[in-house]
Amino acid sequence: MMQLNDIIAMSEDQERGAWFVLADPLTGRPTGIRLRIAGPDSETQRKARLRLADDLVEMSDIDGRVSSENREKARIANLARCVLGWECDEDGQPVPFNTANVIRLIRAATWVEAQIDAYASDRAAHRGGA
Numbered sequence: 001m002m003q004l005n006d007i008i009a010m011s012e013d014q015e016r017g018a019w020f021v022l023a024d025p026l027t028g029r030p031t032g033i034r035l036r037i038a039g040p041d042s043e044t045q046r047k048a049r050l051r052l053a054d055d056l057v058e059m060s061d062i063d064g065r066v067s068s069e070n071r072e073k074a075r076i077a078n079l080a081r082c083v084l085g086w087e088c089d090e091d092g093q094p095v096p097f098n099t100a101n102v103i104r105l106i107r108a109a110t111w112v113e114a115q116i117d118a119y120a121s122d123r124a125a126h127r128g129g130a
Helices: 004-016 043-059 068-080 099-108 110-120
Strands: 018-023 030-037 083-087
Touching (some): 004 043, 018 110, 043 068, 068 099, 068 110, 099 110
Antiparallel strands (some): 018 030, 030 083
8 A cells, every 4th residue: 555655755766867768769779868857746847847837928928828839949848847867979979968958859859859758757667766
């Protein structure tokens, strides 16, 4: 039987994040790019969701509408906030870890975004941290 302390421990594990390796979309082989992603029940993701709501309010026009372009921009920034670290090279050199570079990776291809998004929402993948 699960107890409150078990739930709290699970969330704390998810806050530490778990490593995820991007897979080539055609072969399924590891790309070598690794990301440490906070789990769906983490404080990091909770704060990211709140920030997303704030961003959408700030982007809204006088009638409360948010353009598709701004909505997409806010959604990608939200996903980037769930990434806690990475191992990523470009032209044989490590790419500095920062939000702008994570957003650049996410925007590089829809398959990258889809894999990161799926892993960020996968509770089973975050069980026990890594």
